[in-house]
Amino acid sequence: MQVSYHIDFNDFSLNDYVEYLSLTKLPPSRRILQENTILNFRLLQKVGINTLAETLKAFNTKDKMKAFTDLSEEYLIILCRDIRSLQPKPVRLIDIPGLNQISLRKLESLGIKNTKAIFPYILDPASREMLHQESDIPSDEILEFAKLTDIARIKWVGALFARMLVDIGCDSVKKARMIDPLVLHKQINDINEERTYFNGRIGLNDMKIFVEAARIVPLSISLDY
Secondary structure (H helix, E strand, O other), rough: OOOOOOOOOOEEEEEHHHHHHHHOOOOHHHHHHOOOHHHHHHHHHHHHOHHHHHHHHHOOOOHHHHHHHOOOHHHHHHHHHHHOOOOOOOOOOOOOOOOOOOHHHHHHHHHOOOOHHHHOOOOOOHHHHHHHHHHHHHHHHHHHHHHHHHHHHOOOOOHHHHHHHHHHOOHHHHHHHHHHHHHHHHHHHHHHHHHHOOOOOHHHHHHHHHHHOOOOOOOOOOOOO
């Protein structure tokens, strides 16, 4: 069975996306997507657009957006922007605090510089053992790379936030789906106060958004060791 770093836009239907929008909290600039959602998406489905992949293909230029007069160009720009954000950019391993620099150089020698590049090497215990044998990186460090990679696949998670999440034990997509946002909010702010990754406090709403985003990320990595 093929495993995916991101959600597969070809398999993610507009109906799935409607359900996601009904459950998640969006930043103010994107909340227009939660207004008249079913009606608006029926307009897309009427012209044969049924998946996120088809949506991005249909509106991959401003001319195509302008030609679709049933929805505003502004709406379509925000829609495509939000869809793309469901496949976050890979995190550069060198940007994550606390990693062994010697191990990072060994990975770079194998052409591995970010979380997407290391993804095929850390999917399960057997894959991680092969990477250990090939790179001579200690097994516990490879497991740490696996946890950081898994959590970094979630929307909104960058290098610093991935580090914080792993350090508090919210170190997999599976755990992120199940954690209470209130608990996460306290733990994240406690570790931030201790180590000062960010200025100020991190909002509860941000933690709710994170948990909801985790629920659509595929459970691709097995962290049993």
